[in-house]
Amino acid sequence: MIFRIAFLCSILFIIELYTFQLLKTLIKSKTILYSIQFSSILLIAFIIYSLLQFDRSIGQTQQTMFIMALMLIVYVPKLIITLILMGEDIFRLASGTVNHFINYDKDADFFAARRKFISQIGLGLAVIPFLSLIYGITIGKYNYKVIKQRIFFPDLPDAFDGFTITHISDIHSGSFDNPEKINYAIDLVNEQNSDLILLTGDIVNTHAKEMHPWIETFNRIKTHEYGKYSVLGNHDYGEYVTWPNAAAKEENFKAIKQLYGDIDFKLLLNEHTFIQKGDEKIALVGVENWGQNFKQAGDLNKAAGQLKKEDFKILMSHDPSHWEHVVQHDDKHFHLTLSGHTHGMQFGIEIPGYFKWSLAQYVYKQWAGLYENLGRYVYVNRGFGFHAYPGRVGIMPEITVLELKKGVEVV
Structure with missing residues (x-):
């Protein structure tokens, strides 16, 4: 159980790190940026606490389904963001390597700055599963x-x-x-x-x-x-x-x-x-x-x-x-x-x-x-x-x- 929680926390940390990178690229106000990050930390703590309270003698309840819905609504979009920015990092790493060992441009930074339009694409794609999951909970589950x-x-x-x-x-x-x-x-x-x-x-x-x-x-x-x-x-x-x-x-x-x-x-x-x-x-x-x-x-x-x-x-x-x-x-x-x-x-x-x-x-x-x-x-x-x-x-x-x-x- 401890190993599983540690693994989950590691995954959530990576997802939150990349989401923070995207927000930092798009949001210039530090007050707004750190307020969002603080809210995310509270949310992670609430989810982990709720998972630790799961009682196998009771099984699934309305509360556990709410936690599942919350995890999906929050972290599926963030996972999309993470994959997009990871892809950009792979490109940045490849470009930096080529520049360093082949082009020999000593004045160029090894890692190029994040491109704003990539972050905008990531945010736009993340909105799709977010809205879809909200729809699924409010309408889709009874759309016979x-x-x-x-x-x-x-x-x-x-x-x-x-x-x-x-x-x-x-x-x-x-x-x-x-x-x-x-x-x-x-x-x-x-x-x-x-x-x-x-x-x-x-x-x-x-x-x-x-x-x-x-x-x-x-x-x-x-x-x-x-x-x-x-x-x-x-x-x-x-x-x-x-x-x-x-x-x-x-x-x-x-x-x-x-x-x-x-x-x-x-x-x-x-x-x-x-x-x-x-x-x-x-x-x-x-x-x-x-x-x-x-x-x-x-x-x-x-x-x-x-x-x-x-x-x-x-x-x-x-x-x-x-x-x-x-x-x-x-x-x-x-x-x-x-x-x-x-x-x-x-x-x-x-x-x-x-x-x-x-x-x-x-x-x-x-x-x-x-x-x-x-x-x-x-x-x-x-x-x-x-x-x-x-x-x-x-x-x-x-x-x-x-x-x-x-x-x-x-x-």
């Missing part, structure tokens, strides 16, 4: 988007041609702070009038009690003709806090599983059921969480039971790394997998149909939207709620509507 996706399957049973599924994921109810916005999102869910609704985990951040104020709200999700089903996510196991004993952890886990029933969703725990329409049916399979770097309680073989390769199967598995490492290679051929988990890291750039980028893509090969391999599909929902950083920038909260179509898509 309904994303509609049509998927074609040659072997889809005829009766299910045009069948619609509303998919939500990653509720993270412990992060909510605006009942009006959540009710608005539930209205959006109901407006889709889908045949079936599926929830792929993370109903809370850690504790079952986080969902208690929201049970009535989520019970407003209307009854869908073919049911409401769910699976667990990694946060539903209470793995990210220190419990007084194993019994307390298990009691919380049981209470979390009960929450899904409290909002009228059938929880599938490494099992499957059938969705019957007329004389035909499809299999709905639900596994517990399976993540490459998280809890692996999911048992695909147990969940699929005696299902055959020819059976049309929809799998709910919270973490898309399960599809990447296991599901897409399984001989039983799971036609469609629905996942969440990544949140798109709640930060990125997305122009629908043209471009999408997020740091999430460097961790997960499948991180947002639809992916396909040899007729096997996975759809990764961007998440309903938010966690850690109390906002969303570019990657908005999602309500997905999937339409199953029989045949081959014509491009």
